[in-house]
Amino acid sequence: MIKVTVNGRTYERLVEVRMTLADFLRQELDLTGTHLGCEHGVCGACTILVSGEAVRSCIMLAVQADGAELLTVESLAEGDELHPLQRAFQDQHALQCGFCTPGFLMTACALLRDNPAPTRAEVREAISGNICRCTGYQPIINAILQVSSEPEGKTKGE
Amino acid sequence: MEHIGKTTQGYVGTPIKRREDIRFITGRATYVDDIKLTGMLHAAILRSPRAHARIRSIDASKAVALPGVIKIFTYADLGDLAAVPVPIRMVQLPGLERYLQPLLAQKQVRYVGEPVALAIAESRYLAEDALDAIEIDYEDLPAVVDVYDALRDEVLVHEGAGTNLAAVHEFSIGDVDRAFRDAEYTRREEFRVHRFTGNPLETRGFVASFDRGKGELTVWGVAKLPHLNRQTIAAFLKLPERRVHFIENDVGGGFGIRGELYPEDFLIPFAAVKLGQPVKWIEDRREHLMAANHSRENRCELEVAARKDGTLLAFRAIVYGDMGAYVRTHGGLVPCSTAALLTGPYRVPNYHAKIHLVVTNKTGLGTFRAPGRYESCFYRERMLDLMAKDLGIDPVDLRFKNLIRPEEIPYEVGVTRPGSNATVLDSGNYPSALKRGLDEFGYEDLKPLQGRLENGRYHGTGIACFVKNTGGLEPYEGARIVIGDRNDVAVYLSISMLGQGHETGMAQICADALGVPMDWITVYHGNTDITPFGWGTFASRGTVMCGSAVHLAGQKLKQKLLRVAAEQLGVDAAVLEFHEGKIYRTNTEAPPVDLHEIAAKARHCGTLNQGFPELEETAYFHSSQMTYSYGVHLAHVAVDVETGMMEVLKYLVVEDVGRCINPLLVHGQTVGSAVQGIGGTMLEELIYDENGQLLTGSLMDYLLPTSTDVPDIGSVILEEAPSPLNPLGVKGAGEGGIVGTGAALANALSHALSDFGVSVKALPLTPDRIRALIAGRARQR
Numbered sequence: 001m002i003k004v005t006v007n008g009r010t011y012e013r014l015v016e017v018r019m020t021l022a023d024f025l026r027q028e029l030d031l032t033g034t035h036l037g038c039e040h041g042v043c044g045a046c047t048i049l050v051s052g053e054a055v056r057s058c059i060m061l062a063v064q065a066d067g068a069e070l071l072t073v074e075s076l077a078e079g080d081e082l083h084p085l086q087r088a089f090q091d092q093h094a095l096q097c098g099f100c101t102p103g104f105l106m107t108a109c110a111l112l113r114d115n116p117a118p119t120r121a122e123v124r125e126a127i128s129g130n131i132c133r134c135t136g137y138q139p140i141i142n143a144i145l146q147v148s149s150e151p152e153g154k155t156k157g158e
Numbered sequence: 159m160e161h162i163g164k165t166t167q168g169y170v171g172t173p174i175k176r177r178e179d180i181r182f183i184t185g186r187a188t189y190v191d192d193i194k195l196t197g198m199l200h201a202a203i204l205r206s207p208r209a210h211a212r213i214r215s216i217d218a219s220k221a222v223a224l225p226g227v228i229k230i231f232t233y234a235d236l237g238d239l240a241a242v243p244v245p246i247r248m249v250q251l252p253g254l255e256r257y258l259q260p261l262l263a264q265k266q267v268r269y270v271g272e273p274v275a276l277a278i279a280e281s282r283y284l285a286e287d288a289l290d291a292i293e294i295d296y297e298d299l300p301a302v303v304d305v306y307d308a309l310r311d312e313v314l315v316h317e318g319a320g321t322n323l324a325a326v327h328e329f330s331i332g333d334v335d336r337a338f339r340d341a342e343y344t345r346r347e348e349f350r351v352h353r354f355t356g357n358p359l360e361t362r363g364f365v366a367s368f369d370r371g372k373g374e375l376t377v378w379g380v381a382k383l384p385h386l387n388r389q390t391i392a393a394f395l396k397l398p399e400r401r402v403h404f405i406e407n408d409v410g411g412g413f414g415i416r417g418e419l420y421p422e423d424f425l426i427p428f429a430a431v432k433l434g435q436p437v438k439w440i441e442d443r444r445e446h447l448m449a450a451n452h453s454r455e456n457r458c459e460l461e462v463a464a465r466k467d468g469t470l471l472a473f474r475a476i477v478y479g480d481m482g483a484y485v486r487t488h489g490g491l492v493p494c495s496t497a498a499l500l501t502g503p504y505r506v507p508n509y510h511a512k513i514h515l516v517v518t519n520k521t522g523l524g525t526f527r528a529p530g531r532y533e534s535c536f537y538r539e540r541m542l543d544l545m546a547k548d549l550g551i552d553p554v555d556l557r558f559k560n561l562i563r564p565e566e567i568p569y570e571v572g573v574t575r576p577g578s579n580a581t582v583l584d585s586g587n588y589p590s591a592l593k594r595g596l597d598e599f600g601y602e603d604l605k606p607l608q609g610r611l612e613n614g615r616y617h618g619t620g621i622a623c624f625v626k627n628t629g630g631l632e633p634y635e636g637a638r639i640v641i642g643d644r645n646d647v648a649v650y651l652s653i654s655m656l657g658q659g660h661e662t663g664m665a666q667i668c669a670d671a672l673g674v675p676m677d678w679i680t681v682y683h684g685n686t687d688i689t690p691f692g693w694g695t696f697a698s699r700g701t702v703m704c705g706s707a708v709h710l711a712g713q714k715l716k717q718k719l720l721r722v723a724a725e726q727l728g729v730d731a732a733v734l735e736f737h738e739g740k741i742y743r744t745n746t747e748a749p750p751v752d753l754h755e756i757a758a759k760a761r762h763c764g765t766l767n768q769g770f771p772e773l774e775e776t777a778y779f780h781s782s783q784m785t786y787s788y789g790v791h792l793a794h795v796a797v798d799v800e801t802g803m804m805e806v807l808k809y810l811v812v813e814d815v816g817r818c819i820n821p822l823l824v825h826g827q828t829v830g831s832a833v834q835g836i837g838g839t840m841l842e843e844l845i846y847d848e849n850g851q852l853l854t855g856s857l858m859d860y861l862l863p864t865s866t867d868v869p870d871i872g873s874v875i876l877e878e879a880p881s882p883l884n885p886l887g888v889k890g891a892g893e894g895g896i897v898g899t900g901a902a903l904a905n906a907l908s909h910a911l912s913d914f915g916v917s918v919k920a921l922p923l924t925p926d927r928i929r930a931l932i933a934g935r936a937r938q939r
Contacts, residue, residue, distance in 0.1 A: 026192075032188075035189070035359075035410070036191070038443040043359060082183070086184065090175055098179070105183065133830075135826060137864075138871060140865070
């Protein structure tokens with residue numbers, strides 16, 4: 001039995017020891033915004049925040065998250081009000097197929113929390129663990145920089 | 159064909175933000191793995207770990223006995239369906255039918271990754287456990303992994319066929335022998351392009367569900383070619399097509415590889431019908447790398463004949479396509495496409511090509527973004543640089559000299575595709591695009607850096623000109639537009655969407671053609687229930703073919719609407735105008751009438767005195783000819799000769815797309831495909847050892863480009879030459895960004911390292927290969 005808080009809601013579930021955290025979120029909690037692109041910790045599509053740290057939920061077991069606070073892409077918008085990063089991704093055409101997008105958004109959240117005014121090179125470095133096959137990264141970098149240059153955007157990176 | 163002029167509403171041509179984005183950025187999109195059905199079972203596929211072996215026996219008894227395991231299907235369980243192979247659907251050259259892939263291997267496996275058994279269990283975890291418990295006794299056979307080795311026929315991939323040479327296709331334009339006999343200059347080179355593939359971030363997958371009561375099958379997760387795939391699967395399962403529903407959902411990228419028919423496309427629906435329960439199969443990345451189509455790999459022996467002044471006279475090309483173990487849906491398309499546009503945007507009056515399709519013990523070959531065109535652009539543009547050096551001509555001058563001039567267009571190249579009409583370059587100003595590229599890139603300023611050592615690295619700049627066929631290929635696409643309740647217009651497309659942005663681009667086209675605000679429009683796609691006929695989204699044909707259909711349907715519907723409004727208002731249709739959703743009476747001061755008033759009355763009382771409520775129209779756009787986008791790639795690189803690391807400092811793509819529907823989307827396509835091409839050229843390779851084992855079976859070995867591997871890409875979209883072949887004047891924009899990447903980078907690297915005698919003739923350009931080139935140890939067979 002594990003107890004986790006996901007996007008502010010607490011769940012208690014009996015899980016098999018071998019179930020990955022990503023499968024737990026997707027299959028047990030129906031939070032399908034977290035995607036699986038490689039299932040071996042390279043592509044970053046499954047990135048979520050575990051107690052504030054950006055982690056790959058495909059190479060972490062659900063049981064390892066016992067007691068943790070998790071944030072997934074579903075946590076970003078408040079009702080119909082988009083998170084500044086979400087708005088910026090649309091503004092900059094930072095997604096095409098959208099499969100990698102949740103992972104990039106969560107990685108960017110962690111980046112802007114730790115470094116609210118990153119340089120272009122720092123953004124490039126920070127997202128280098130996430131793979132996007134469609135956009136060529138340029139618009140994703142532009143989107144993150146759009147948020148960091150908006151005064152109200154900085155506060156909402158947590 | 160008459161083009162639409164400046165539209166009254168002006169949505170077309172405007173960089174409108176994508177409306178579909180909201181569901182993707184909020185995590186509310188529905189990809190196939192997000193579907194969960196009551197009673198759903200999970201599939202896993204046992205794949206051959208051997209490249210070439212006989213199967214002595216398969217014993218699934220232990221697997222079936224495991225808890226949660228429902229069924230193991232092997233060849234024997236397919237019954238008479240076991241004889242059905244994956245069909246060839248394009249470029250079906252005689253002889254290829256001997257190399258088709260069975261759905262499950264029976265007595266022999268021919269590549270690592272070949273499906274041998276299908277396990278169905280209550281979860282994916284349990285299904286994968288079951289695979290471990292299936293016992294197969296293999297007897298290894300020698301494997302052959304290189305085309306030249308395969309051509310010796312010492313090891314036969316398909317014994318029954320008696321040869322590894324699956325087919326040969328040959329064509330000739332002009333008098334090539336004479337051109338070579340009379341030429342002042344000739345040169346012959348052997349080139350090679352490596353094996354790599356699209357790797358969409360979402361792997362393949364399906365959910366299939368069979369309603370036994372109604373006898374209806376629904377398959378989610380189909381992409382690219384829903385109608386054609388449905389036709390094949392319906393026939394396979396002996397179901398009427400109308401009882402099979404193919405739905406694509408949201409799709410995590412295509413790039414040629416996804417949406418073709420593979421054994422799994424047959425096996426998962428088959429299992430759902432057999433078991434009467436929904437079945438889900440989601441491919442993992444390792445499976446994707448070893449089982450989904452590989453692409454590109456071929457070799458080309460290219461000869462050029464020219465005058466001393468650099469005027470091209472003839473090309474002679476011998477292409478060897480490495481097809482892998484089975485010829486899949488694309489038939490001979492990839493190697494044949496390599497030859498088809500090898501002469502590119504240049505005037506080459508004499509051209510002979512001979513294409514060999516060779517089978518090896520590797521994964522089957524299919525398309526990847528700009529199939530064959532990336533390869534041929536590399537071969538041709540490298541040859542031009544070599545020739546420029548030989549003749550003491552500037553590479554840019556050589557290109558200007560030979561580019562087809564605008565007044566020569568339309569330019570008929572000749573018949574270069576098997577079973578197809580002549581290749582006709584429909585419209586363009588090629589020298590203008592090259593000039594624009596040189597200016598925008600600052601080529602003249604960079605030229606002095608060629609081969610120079612600066613800050614510890616050698617610099618080089620490379621150019622590659624291209625043309626790329628877009629549209630056409632299959633003869634039509636359709637669209638249906640329906641006016642619904644207040645301020646609601648639905649557009650149903652016959653094609654699918656794999657990330658391109660049709661829900662925005664097609665709405666722009668519809669809004670302008672029909673005359674309604676864009677935010678009234680919802681676009682539906684990728685569902686065989688919403689349009690009865692259609693082909694699909696490939697070969698940069700979505701906007702050319704289906705966009706044109708949307709335009710035609712919008713115009714038709716506008717005409718109908720005006721007739722209906724005229725009847726309701728009791729006026730002549732000629733005095734009515736319709737735009738921004740309102741009907742204006744040009745002969746009176748009366749206020750405009752809202753569309754919904756006309757539509758509501760039509761719905762209640764019928765239209766045109768016939769009692770039919772429909773305010774809808776369907777249109778198909780037909781075209782057997784292809785449009786040709788064109789342009790130039792320019793690359794500036796710096797190379798560290800100690801480590802072999804090449805950095806791309808600057809990259810520019812100039813492409814004329816005829817007419818740009820949405821600049822945001824077109825630039826997105828260009829930049830994204832350029833990065834795919836740069837990654838494919840500098841990082842990626844599907845490497846096999848001599849036993850046919852895939853050495854790059856994970857993303858830790860097969861390196862996809864990340865944000866720190868590539869620079870910002872420059873993208874210039876031109877609209878100088880609208881296509882005369884469709885009402886919008888558009889050309890496809892999905893592939894121009896990738897087509898010249900191999901060529902431009904290879905030329906740039908060769909210039910950078912010319913003092914070391916480096917002349918690139920083989921891809922990829924990974925650090926180890928660059929070091930080997932510098933050391934003169936490059937294996938360039």
